[in-house]
Amino acid sequence: MILRGCIIWLFGLFSVLFNQGLAQTACGFNARATTEAQTIRSPATADGRYRNNENCVWTLTASPGLLVNLKIIQLRTESCCDYLQVTLSQQTILLRGHRSNVTFRGQRIRLQFITDGSFRRQGFTATYRAVSENAVLEPTTTLAPGAPCGFNANATSELQPLNSPGYPHNYGNDANCTWTITAQDGFLVQFTFYDF
Template identity: 45%
Template sequence: MVSLDNQVMIAFTTDGTINAKGFRISFTLAGAVTIPTTTTTTNELAACGFNAVATSTSQPITSPNYPNSYPSNADCTWAITASDGMRVQLNLIRLSTERNYDYLTISSDGTQLARISGTYLNRIYTSIGNTLTLRFTSDRSVTRSGFNATFVEVHPTTTPETTTAELTTQASSCGFNAVATSTSQPITSPNYPNNYPNNADCTWTITASDGMRVQLSLIRFSTEKNYDYLTISSDRTRLARNSGTYSNRIYTSIGNTLTLRFTSDRSVTRSGFNATFVEYMPVITTASSCGFNAVATSTSQPITSPNYPRNYPNNADCTWTITASDGMRVQLNLIRFSTERSFDYLTISSDGTQLARNSGIYSNRKYTSIGNTLTIRFNSDSSATRSGFNATFVGH
């Protein structure tokens, strides 16, 4: 018998009846014996879960069978631990699962950092404490390639873009450059929630991974109207120039970079702004596709019937679901509409209530959701077709 640490415990019991001679043991002090440590090997990478120790050397982790399809009914858990005072950083290189059915859930210290499904690239997650847990589940039907990732031990101060403690002091500074990740990060005007200074001129540049977007959630905004401004731009396009009082507005970059510039004059000041930013995967659709799910932001986005401005097809049945942030509404601006009257319809509804059922020829009509979701359904029959509809939607 060899102890795994510096102690050996022996338990001996009798049943209270006949006593034999018992046993005799001897023990000696031996040198350390090399015990295999729990590390990931090439064969373990695609295993259905393991416990591992994060070190300063990046280590791989994948779903079972990767890059081949993962099995149905999978339920795998990986627990990764760093040294005391350190963090585990996961770099999710690629994820592809059956959307809304097969999930990778990432958590730390009892907090869920992400529950993702579908297709993602290049996302980074950092543990809250020194442990990160991944759980991968699949249902009994369609499977995909799963995920490919690496993990590494990092010091909290080496990743300021994902460290809450570091950002507490950085968020309210007069401008910085930052990397957007899947973890929401704060950004505020100088001195927030106290008043910003006179003659401020601050610029923040936020960059996401290639192919991703930066989404800014402007939670609260208060400046001297018509004198102190927050200008938001992306790819040389101005998305907004805010002044006065606002709350709960969302802006999404056109490319993978978002720039904020805050300016104040030499007189009256207010509390300024409080916001968060996060990396966001754009909905890969075209405006004229037959339905999609989309997020409404403060930037107007297009939506049209299939093939617009050419005629839509016969027997179309398309549904678009558009969602805004909590407390926000979706506004649809129906610019032009032309269908076969009494046969081909555009039905607009929200929270189980039908707002409109259009057929024929219309222009410049606006509809606003009751809650934060608007559903649009387009149907055509098997006969005559027209150009359909051209519209935009926005969150407000």
């Protein structure tokens, strides 16, 4: 617990007013991934929802010859204003709204969870572990029905999955997804379709 208060100065006299509030602890950490899966969750209050005005950072790295395999199991945020930012090398992706089973892989992955001062949702749950560089990445990117899909990203030299909503199962009705992938000057974006 911490004490929060203010000082009131009136005609050369002062009064100190205090109230007792819950301490808002720092969230996030730096970790080296191991082959054993670890869990990351957005901080939550007693009602199971994240707090307002959060700015949490997790940095995950892998030992040489290994990669961090990060799987966002479930994400529930306010669609307009709260988000989970995932950064791999020079690629940054914002995840917001309702998403599940989104997987990323890279030598170093940085997560930043940002919330504003209005509506609160359940936040996110993710797992991470170290995998070999040539491990086959499970291709999953599933969105909740009716959720917006697609993203803008910068291509890197690391392979990243891009799947239709629901893959490998059926996609939903009325989907309208747009992905914009951009390469640095002097490079091209290469796609390999494994299944269609």
